[in-house]
Amino acid sequence: MHKGSCHCGAIHFSVEATISELTTCDCSLCVKRNARMVKVPEDALTVLQGEADLTLYQWNTHRAKHYFCRHCGIYVFHRKRAAPDHFGVNIFCLDDFDATSVPICATEGATMTVEDPNARSEWPGPRVNTGT
Numbered sequence: 001m002h003k004g005s006c007h008c009g010a011i012h013f014s015v016e017a018t019i020s021e022l023t024t025c026d027c028s029l030c031v032k033r034n035a036r037m038v039k040v041p042e043d044a045l046t047v048l049q050g051e052a053d054l055t056l057y058q059w060n061t062h063r064a065k066h067y068f069c070r071h072c073g074i075y076v077f078h079r080k081r082a083a084p085d086h087f088g089v090n091i092f093c094l095d096d097f098d099a100t101s102v103p104i105c106a107t108e109g110a111t112m113t114v115e116d117p118n119a120r121s122e123w124p125g126p127r128v129n130t131g132t
């Protein structure tokens, strides 16, 4: 089990999962927040403290739900658009987790935008394994 928190400590959560792969994403939001994430089933994520301090950001199709701390602004996790029964968790919020110990898979998120008339309706799956 991994425990995590935002920067100011208002939000604490736990993740009951073995982390064997990380993902990055090239959508406009993930690029700006420099996200590196792990995908976990919704049951695996538990908010231990600070649920009321979470703020929700939605854009584009409004299907994904991006949560961040309303005090310190740190992105903690999001309910995934392509897999709404899963969360993506900000691995840099996890305590004592070595982000270099696990391979990274790049997700092609930019092509999912509905602003593009030729956008794909389905997530095309992991694109390339860029290694660590």
Ligand SMILES: [Zn+2]
Binding pocket: 006, 007, 008, 009, 010, 011, 069, 070, 071, 072, 073, 074
């Ligand atoms: Zn915070």
